[in-house]
Amino acid sequence: MMIDTHVHVVSGDLVRYPLNPGPSTNPWYETHPCSASEMRVLMDGAGVDRAVLVQPVGAYQFDNSYTLDAAAAGPFTSVVCTDRVPSDPIAPVEALVRERGARGFRWVTFVHDARLGEPRALWHALGRLGIPVVVTFLADRLPEFAELVPRLPAIPLAVDHCGFANLRHGIPAALGALAAFPNVFLKVSTHTLHSAAAGGDPADAIAELVAAFDGRVMWGSDWSQTHHAPYDAIVEEGRRAARKLSDAQRASFYAGAALTLWPELR
Secondary structure (H helix, E strand, C coil): CCEEEEECCCCCCCCCCCCCCCCCCCCHHHHCCCCHHHHHHHHHHHCCCEEEEECCHHHHCCCCHHHHHHHHHCCEEEEECCCCCCCCCHHHHHHHHHCCCCCCEEEECCCCCCCCCCCHHHHHHHHHHCCCEEEECCHHHHHHHHHHHHHCCCCCEEEHHHHHCCCCCCCCHHHHHHHHCCCEEEEEEHHHHHHHHCCCCHHHHHHHHHHHCCCCEEEECCECCCCCCCHHHHHHHHHHHCCCCCHHHHHHHHHHHHHHHCHHHC
């Protein structure tokens, strides 16, 4: 089984799902949009069985309508993102989870509100909801995140793109330090693989990460925000990066770790 844990879909129906671009300099959602139906075809062609639809903040900001509608049709699950700035940031998230079936929350720190640990009330609400949180931040926030994790609810925390850490010279200490927390998972995206490739064979870096994190490492394409090659070629990059893993480690990298966070994808 293979699960793509990081996919962004954009509807071709701009009337029902109008674009609402965020502060992004890369209009990938206009130049390389991929709808959910197109995604299913691409997955079938590449041998990918399931995918996690991550709210494309660049395309829709906090309107999660298409991500949720697409996930409901399968074979997907959804990670939503909402505005954390309003006086009541909790109610929208609770509604998306309880009424719309959202199965994860994306905590983005470089769009609008850059706070990582606040509002703490929202963290506690996410803990009560029991959904995984996908945390998106740049590498300079890794030490801050490590200090914060023990004070957060004991829920799965997936670090997007391995925190955009520079893997050219091996695994940075700030990233490796997160292995001490059993609820912290890493998402190895295409960006991560290219960072590792700048210094050698990405398969060596992935093997080191998988060993350190005891299997809490999962692959994600970042399609179609990442679109330097056709989808099947990007999937093949992920497969090549896992070639130095044991069979059990490879199964976890491809699907097992993701199923721990999103068991509904079984």
